[in-house]
Amino acid sequence: MHEKERHKIILSAIQDKPIVTVQEMVEVTDSSEATIRRDIATLHLQKKLKRIRGGAESINPPQFVGLMGRPFSVNESMNLPQKQAIAREAVALCDDSDAIIINGGTTTFQMVHPLVTKRMQVFTNSFSIAEHLLKQSKNTVLLPGGTLYREQNIILSPFENDVTRNFYAKRMFMGARGIHMLGVMETDPLIIQAEQKLIHQADELIVLADSSKFSKRSSLILCQLEQVNMVITDEGIDDKSANMLEVAGVKLIVAKTINKNQKSSA
Amino acid sequence: MHEKERHKIILSAIQDKPIVTVQEMVEVTDSSEATIRRDIATLHLQKKLKRIRGGAESINPPQFVGLMGRPFSVNESMNLPQKQAIAREAVALCDDSDAIIINGGTTTFQMVHPLVTKRMQVFTNSFSIAEHLLKQSKNTVLLPGGTLYREQNIILSPFENDVTRNFYAKRMFMGARGIHMLGVMETDPLIIQAEQKLIHQADELIVLADSSKFSKRSSLILCQLEQVNMVITDEGIDDKSANMLEVAGVKLIVAKTINKNQKSSA
DNA sequence: TTACTGTCAATCAAAAACAATCAAAAGCAA
DNA sequence: TTGCTTTTGATTGTTTTTGATTGACAGTAA
Numbered sequence: 001m002h003e004k005e006r007h008k009i010i011l012s013a014i015q016d017k018p019i020v021t022v023q024e025m026v027e028v029t030d031s032s033e034a035t036i037r038r039d040i041a042t043l044h045l046q047k048k049l050k051r052i053r054g055g056a057e058s059i060n061p062p063q064f065v066g067l068m069g070r071p072f073s074v075n076e077s078m079n080l081p082q083k084q085a086i087a088r089e090a091v092a093l094c095d096d097s098d099a100i101i102i103n104g105g106t107t108t109f110q111m112v113h114p115l116v117t118k119r120m121q122v123f124t125n126s127f128s129i130a131e132h133l134l135k136q137s138k139n140t141v142l143l144p145g146g147t148l149y150r151e152q153n154i155i156l157s158p159f160e161n162d163v164t165r166n167f168y169a170k171r172m173f174m175g176a177r178g179i180h181m182l183g184v185m186e187t188d189p190l191i192i193q194a195e196q197k198l199i200h201q202a203d204e205l206i207v208l209a210d211s212s213k214f215s216k217r218s219s220l221i222l223c224q225l226e227q228v229n230m231v232i233t234d235e236g237i238d239d240k241s242a243n244m245l246e247v248a249g250v251k252l253i254v255a256k257t258i259n260k261n262q263k264s265s266a
Numbered sequence: 267m268h269e270k271e272r273h274k275i276i277l278s279a280i281q282d283k284p285i286v287t288v289q290e291m292v293e294v295t296d297s298s299e300a301t302i303r304r305d306i307a308t309l310h311l312q313k314k315l316k317r318i319r320g321g322a323e324s325i326n327p328p329q330f331v332g333l334m335g336r337p338f339s340v341n342e343s344m345n346l347p348q349k350q351a352i353a354r355e356a357v358a359l360c361d362d363s364d365a366i367i368i369n370g371g372t373t374t375f376q377m378v379h380p381l382v383t384k385r386m387q388v389f390t391n392s393f394s395i396a397e398h399l400l401k402q403s404k405n406t407v408l409l410p411g412g413t414l415y416r417e418q419n420i421i422l423s424p425f426e427n428d429v430t431r432n433f434y435a436k437r438m439f440m441g442a443r444g445i446h447m448l449g450v451m452e453t454d455p456l457i458i459q460a461e462q463k464l465i466h467q468a469d470e471l472i473v474l475a476d477s478s479k480f481s482k483r484s485s486l487i488l489c490q491l492e493q494v495n496m497v498i499t500d501e502g503i504d505d506k507s508a509n510m511l512e513v514a515g516v517k518l519i520v521a522k523t524i525n526k527n528q529k530s531s532a
Numbered sequence: 533t534t535a536c537t538g539t540c541a542a543t544c545a546a547a548a549a550c551a552a553t554c555a556a557a558a559g560c561a562a
Numbered sequence: 563t564t565g566c567t568t569t570t571g572a573t574t575g576t577t578t579t580t581g582a583t584t585g586a587c588a589g590t591a592a
Contacts, residue, residue, distance in 0.1 A: 003569080005285075018270075018274070019268060019270055019271060021268065022549080031570075031571085032570070032571045032572075033549085033550090033571090034551095034570075034571060034572080035569085035570060035571075037549090037550075037551085052268075052270060053268075053269070053548095053549065053550085053578075053579085054268050054548080054549065054579095055268070061342070078573090127396075127397075127400065130393075130414060131393075134393065134414050134419075140413065141413070141414040142411075142414065143409060143411055143412065143413075143414060143415050143421055144411045144429075145409055145410045145411030145412075145423075145428055145429030145430065146408065146411075146429055147406065147407070148400050148406075148407040148408065148409060150400060155409055156370065157411075157429055159429055159432050161427040161428070161429075161431070161432070161458065162411055162427070162428075163410075163411030163412055163423055163425055163427075163428060163429075164411065166425050166427070175276060175498075188289065212444060215472060234304065235583090255436050258445075269579080280568075288539085296579080296581070297581085298581045299539090299540095299581090299582095300541095300581060301579085301580060301581070301582070303539090303540075303541090304579090304580085319538095319539065319540085319588095320538080320540095322538065524568075
């Protein structure tokens, strides 16, 4: 992995949560401690972050306090600029007074910020999204009932009788672990269950997935590609994947990442 | 866990309530007493808090932060020590692995703190309680589905089919606006509806009400006194009210506000 | 009184993080 | 390819942080 790439990842991660550790970055970038330390030292000199013992700290107080202060799997804080661009596009599709469903996930979480100025009805099983929308926006927030899972900050319910069935939305926005010819893929069976339940509660199904998701396959199929109305991704998507979506009849929106220092080394 | 993280946790904990103990922080941060003491000593030197025997104290005058950072209404922040004592008694009734229901309210909210060290199943319609328990404790947290009301930080649902019906608890803890011969009283019809739905989901109904509530009457009757199994209040309760409860067959617990050195922590 | 409990400071050893160094690997130009 | 430079990973020993232990002290109960 290139130095620039690592730097991007580190800076992204630090936007999501106030502190990142060297160890976390080692895992994410698959490089050595020494390298990460060098990176952090470099970025510190560039005043992009503050070096602290054990890792790095955001240089300015974070505007978004991260997902409930929980240690957020850093793996998922990758590609943050892409996710933000994708989320912006997603929200751009919505009007005030729309009713939408947002599934919990790191990409969908980025919808929070552009949603702040809206006044919509938002149904979400993400505790984090609910929390932020409640505090920072005037949107109506609805939640399904169930158990709160700390790991994912998500509300899941094994029960069928659920408020979910009483809510019907114009659009449902969903993240994914991978997008493949086989379908939209996820890893966690519980999440699969929750998302499948929600898919039927909206007119349109829109999947938010940064381009890295197209190279990934996961263990479980969430739904067929044909069930998806639209995919929003970033500029990194390859032609083969784009073609695959077209064949499946899925509309594709490519969100442009706003990034001055975008070196197209990929 | 890193020093900075612990410091943040300690400082945030101290904002939630006037004093935190070393033990609490040990459990929350999963580090040793020595480390917490060092942290508190450091923060004391930085004048971020005041070190006291057994823990730390907020440095600025008792600033009640209340539900989700929203300031309490003056009326409700008034009897905070009483409410805390009442809440402590309430939690003292519970064992680990109990399943309980907690209704949203300023008195019941005070149960959060003593609950931090427990490992129970907590069903609550209070977003604030859920939030704090999720972040600061290891309790299992369950939520009903419905709409999030900003005003009260409560989840309310007009629908009958609800996870609520799938949860059955040993005890339900409920606040009240007033306790009167006519019954337990509330003001908000929506809250009445939610609480009535929950009353049937527990073996015992326990009402938490500081003594000022006995002089108050509100507009709506939530339930008859006879439905209540127990009332927990503070030392300010008058004989007439105590007698009224006895006649109705309600067990009464009087929580002692500030005794010599009451450490009723488990 | 004595025994017990909780708090605390001092101390030490283990663990984690670190800086410095060097050799291997990767990149690049001729 | 060779030769040179940059980057990386591993190794070393040093420093910092942490957890556990000890004994001292104060408050409480018997």
